Amino acid sequence: MTQPKSGDTFGVVGLFESADALMAAISKVREAGLGKVEAYTPYPVHGLDKALGQRRSPLGGMVMIMGVLGALTAFLFQWWISGIDYPIVTGGKAPTSWQAFVPIMFEVTVLFATFTAGLGMLFFLNKLPFFGHPVLHAKAISAITRDRFGLAIEAEGDAFDVAAAVRALESAGARPIEVISVPSFSGPMTARYLERSLLGIAIACAVSGYATYWAVKLFPVLPPTSHMLVQPRLDPQKPSAFFKDGHGMQLPVPGTVARGYLPLGVTSQEEAATLVNPLAVTQKVLEEGRQAYMNHCVVCHGPLANGVPTLTSAYGAKPANLQAQQFREYPDGKIYWAIVMGKNAMPSYAADLSEDDRWAVIHYLRALQRAQNAKPGDLAGVKFEAGSGQGSEGKAP
Amino acid sequence: MIEAYVTREELRRLLSALLVVIIFICLVALFAFLIIPGTRNANAPIAVPAVNPPQGQTGWLDVTEYPPEAGYTVPPVDPKTVMTPTPALLARGKVLFEQNCVACHGPEGHGDGPAAKGLNPPPRNFSQPTGWINGYQIEGIWKTLQEGVKGSAMVEYDYLSTKDRMALVHYVQSLGDFSHGPEDPAKLAALAKLFASAGQVVPPKIPVSMAMAKLEEEYVAPAPLWNLAGAPALARRSILDPARAARTLAGLSGWRTDERSMARELVRGAPANGFSPAVATYTPEQWRDLHSQLEGIASP
Numbered sequence: 001m002t003q004p005k006s007g008d009t010f011g012v013v014g015l016f017e018s019a020d021a022l023m024a025a026i027s028k029v030r031e032a033g034l035g036k037v038e039a040y041t042p043y044p045v046h047g048l049d050k051a052l053g054q055r056r057s058p059l060g061g062m063v064m065i066m067g068v069l070g071a072l073t074a075f076l077f078q079w080w081i082s083g084i085d086y087p088i089v090t091g092g093k094a095p096t097s098w099q100a101f102v103p104i105m106f107e108v109t110v111l112f113a114t115f116t117a118g119l120g121m122l123f124f125l126n127k128l129p130f131f132g133h134p135v136l137h138a139k140a141i142s143a144i145t146r147d148r149f150g151l152a153i154e155a156e157g158d159a160f161d162v163a164a165a166v167r168a169l170e171s172a173g174a175r176p177i178e179v180i181s182v183p184s185f186s187g188p189m190t191a192r193y194l195e196r197s198l199l200g201i202a203i204a205c206a207v208s209g210y211a212t213y214w215a216v217k218l219f220p221v222l223p224p225t226s227h228m229l230v231q232p233r234l235d236p237q238k239p240s241a242f243f244k245d246g247h248g249m250q251l252p253v254p255g256t257v258a259r260g261y262l263p264l265g266v267t268s269q270e271e272a273a274t275l276v277n278p279l280a281v282t283q284k285v286l287e288e289g290r291q292a293y294m295n296h297c298v299v300c301h302g303p304l305a306n307g308v309p310t311l312t313s314a315y316g317a318k319p320a321n322l323q324a325q326q327f328r329e330y331p332d333g334k335i336y337w338a339i340v341m342g343k344n345a346m347p348s349y350a351a352d353l354s355e356d357d358r359w360a361v362i363h364y365l366r367a368l369q370r371a372q373n374a375k376p377g378d379l380a381g382v383k384f385e386a387g388s389g390q391g392s393e394g395k396a397p
Numbered sequence: 398m399i400e401a402y403v404t405r406e407e408l409r410r411l412l413s414a415l416l417v418v419i420i421f422i423c424l425v426a427l428f429a430f431l432i433i434p435g436t437r438n439a440n441a442p443i444a445v446p447a448v449n450p451p452q453g454q455t456g457w458l459d460v461t462e463y464p465p466e467a468g469y470t471v472p473p474v475d476p477k478t479v480m481t482p483t484p485a486l487l488a489r490g491k492v493l494f495e496q497n498c499v500a501c502h503g504p505e506g507h508g509d510g511p512a513a514k515g516l517n518p519p520p521r522n523f524s525q526p527t528g529w530i531n532g533y534q535i536e537g538i539w540k541t542l543q544e545g546v547k548g549s550a551m552v553e554y555d556y557l558s559t560k561d562r563m564a565l566v567h568y569v570q571s572l573g574d575f576s577h578g579p580e581d582p583a584k585l586a587a588l589a590k591l592f593a594s595a596g597q598v599v600p601p602k603i604p605v606s607m608a609m610a611k612l613e614e615e616y617v618a619p620a621p622l623w624n625l626a627g628a629p630a631l632a633r634r635s636i637l638d639p640a641r642a643a644r645t646l647a648g649l650s651g652w653r654t655d656e657r658s659m660a661r662e663l664v665r666g667a668p669a670n671g672f673s674p675a676v677a678t679y680t681p682e683q684w685r686d687l688h689s690q691l692e693g694i695a696s697p
Contacts, residue, residue, distance in 0.1 A: 255678060257674070265666060265677075271665065272665075274649075274662055275662075276644065276670060277644075278645055278669050280616065280640075281612050281613050281615075282616075283609065283613055286609045286613065303461055304460065304605075306556075317500050317501075317512035318498070318501060321554075324552060324554070325555050325556075326552055326555075343550075344512070344550040345512045345515050363612070367605055367609040367612050368461075368608070370603070370608040370612060371602065371605040372600070373602075374465075374602060374603040374608065375600075376468060376601060378465075378608075378611055379603065
């Protein structure tokens, strides 16, 4: 909305003692037909908009229309994208399956509706931006914001009869009556000020952007920018200026071992036999061992380590039955060696199992061996189900 | 008619409120349709019928959780039934051979199974009389099955029953088209006596979780190293993980008396054994110092 010119008459406002008096006065003042009748009250008064003859707010309808449009937009977008432009079958459904569109349709509906409600109210219905309403500069505003009810006849065009407006308000019972003129606007809340500020910011952005562009273009090697060529490095066929002996590559410190390439301390299975398992036998370690065993060993040695693999006939080799006397009597270190170096058809598992995993697997293997070759005392306190266990001669081969 | 009770405006409000309620109910119904299985189809069975768990090797879902089983003794075998090949024994031997031996020794026993390629020394060729480590007589093959062949991929098959192993012995002999005699009567008699004298003991079985618990219960944690903070710098520098170092020292029998073997073993196991890999660079003097320092802080 264009700002009224400063010094023009904006309108005439009269004050009333009560809302009832205001309501009674409105119809009389409207009948006079002198200009746009507007009320200013300290709180919302029921029936005021109807009495002032204001139309019903179109905001609800706007929100409705835009919400439906949003839903349609979202649906058509998705339908076109996933059904027409680039059809992809997802989850075994038809590409145009609408159920998956619903969340986005909902979101876009809400987006359109809220934006319409917010922006439509502010800019379309409330006619913002509108800086410094003239009534805010009148004396009456201090009364209106406390306990009086203001009724204004506002000028519509040049032919506004101030004296007639004052008379109309007087006869309606307003006391006192004030003629409001459009104040002279100044300060940061004027449109002009804002326009200038925005223009200033735009110019500043443009100037700094161009300045940076040309600065980089004209002076490309100002620090921290530098030419890639100019750096402390060894050039081909040139001695190193950094190291005293002139070599660019130096020998590692004696005894250096590459990360992850620490050599095994033992060189044969017999030597490995004396290695001590450094892990304690705890539930945690056994559980880690079980995880590692189930991930790497079980396919060949079987879940009970009896050489009946989970891969069964898919695999040509005969994996070792680790329940055999020989392996039950193996020291931990020999099993460790077999894990690290592999044995016969078994490859090395050094890359798959960490040091601790290997030792944990050995602990778990001991548990598997104990489970299949338990001591008689282990069954103390175990109750057998009918028909199982205890003296099952029928199972003897 | 209805205007007598409500005005048109009130009616409109009532209807719009009703509309809100209906929409709400529709929304709830939609979600119920999506979430609650029974609302989708009135005829659909609500209770899911019980599905039998897939049967594992031992008939249990987790094959390591079988019920405990008591041990028993297989009665002694009558030597007469196993010392000479019979059709039943050879049939049993063929089945066992295919299960246990074919992978390396090959289907015909020529030592050309799929797993034989990587083996050094190669598996025995049963069709030739040469190269049998323990001899091709009954007693020799029995010994191989009982003890394995040291330094080769042939492991013990002592977990097979006596009868099964004898069936294998006869089947292996039947694969070679040459004379397997003469047998040593004394050795055969010893074998027959062994079969007749003692039954094979089958140990009890317990579930793996129980075995894990037993092992944990039986594990005796070594006493921790004491006063490591007050120990000399060499010991402190050498020990990366005091808990592991304590377990390592507890596992090394005789390290107190034999300084050299201690040095060898600690270097071999580092750093997993809790000692720094730097111990590999120690001089004999440093080892002597470390030995005495460890004796000072290790619990007896």
